Amino acid sequence: MEFCYTLGKITNADMGVAVRLARIATAFIVTAALLLPVRVCLAASAQDNLQNRATRKPYSPSRIEKGLESPQREQWQQPDRVVAALGLQPGDVVADVGAGSGYFSFRLAKTVGSGGKVYAVDIQDEMLAYIRAKMQKTGITNIVPVKSTPIDPMLPPGCCNSILLVNTYHELGDPVALMKNLRKALKPGGIIAIVNWNESVTRKKLYVPMDLLVEQMKLAGFRPSKSHDFLERQYFLVFSQLN
Numbered sequence: 001m002e003f004c005y006t007l008g009k010i011t012n013a014d015m016g017v018a019v020r021l022a023r024i025a026t027a028f029i030v031t032a033a034l035l036l037p038v039r040v041c042l043a044a045s046a047q048d049n050l051q052n053r054a055t056r057k058p059y060s061p062s063r064i065e066k067g068l069e070s071p072q073r074e075q076w077q078q079p080d081r082v083v084a085a086l087g088l089q090p091g092d093v094v095a096d097v098g099a100g101s102g103y104f105s106f107r108l109a110k111t112v113g114s115g116g117k118v119y120a121v122d123i124q125d126e127m128l129a130y131i132r133a134k135m136q137k138t139g140i141t142n143i144v145p146v147k148s149t150p151i152d153p154m155l156p157p158g159c160c161n162s163i164l165l166v167n168t169y170h171e172l173g174d175p176v177a178l179m180k181n182l183r184k185a186l187k188p189g190g191i192i193a194i195v196n197w198n199e200s201v202t203r204k205k206l207y208v209p210m211d212l213l214v215e216q217m218k219l220a221g222f223r224p225s226k227s228h229d230f231l232e233r234q235y236f237l238v239f240s241q242l243n
């Protein structure tokens with residue numbers, strides 16, 4: 001009797017509250033169910049932003065002579081000015097990531113001199129073979145060709161004063177993962193310099209917006225510390241390590 005009475009008392013006294021609580025709970029569940037797909041979509045687009053193109057094909061070695069090594073490139077690429085802007089010293093160790101035919105590696109090797117070293121890093125054997133052949137032909141010995149994987153540059157930890165990526169960033173499937181690993185290869189105070197196509201480029205698949213690049217670099221532990229604007233078709237950003 002006491003139990004029934006208590007139950008009845010509770011029910012009668014709190015019925016309005018219980019109904020309101022039930023309504024609030026229902027509203028909460030319905031809202032959560034409606035918002036779930038939105039959250040999934042937002043997460044998916046953030047993920048898309050982190051990956052430029054997971055299945056992007058790398059630059060074909062068959063295009064080296066007409067593309068990477070074409071004589072006209074000097075005009076728009078200004079390679080000596082790019083290398084000078086890195087402020088390298090004789091004896092420095094630098095990595096050219098996505099080295100391709102070594103267009104920049106050989107210029108970097110000249111700048112750091114025989115006491116320095118250039119790691120020419122690429123995922124394609126044909127590119128590294130091209131660099132080795134050119135090393136033999138020119139007698140240059142301070143370049144070390146390195147076969148990497150898409151996210152692992154295969155560099156010794158803390159090896160480098162500077163790392164350069166030219167016209168490579170748009171080919172990276174998982175740029176944040178690669179950049180995190182490149183960070184491990186930098187000496188304290190070491191920098192990463194990135195040159196990539198700006199919005200003027202007609203083939204849009206070559207274009208990574210600068211703000212997306214900066215966002216991805218932040219996720220990998222870098223902040224933009226310098227920007228050079230002497231290249232008409234490309235941006236040229238220098239990143240320092242956070243903390």
Ligand SMILES: C[S@@+](CC[C@H](N)C(=O)[O-])C[C@H]1O[C@@H](n2cnc3c(N)ncnc32)[C@H](O)[C@@H]1O
Nearest residue numbers: 058059098099100103122123124150166168171
């Ligand atoms: C367009 S070429 C640029 C070559 C060179 N940096 C230049 O400016 O002449 C891009 C190069 O990046 C290489 N590559 C693409 N993804 C890479 C990655 N995750 N790690 C290292 N190299 C990569 C490709 O194999 C290709 O040789």
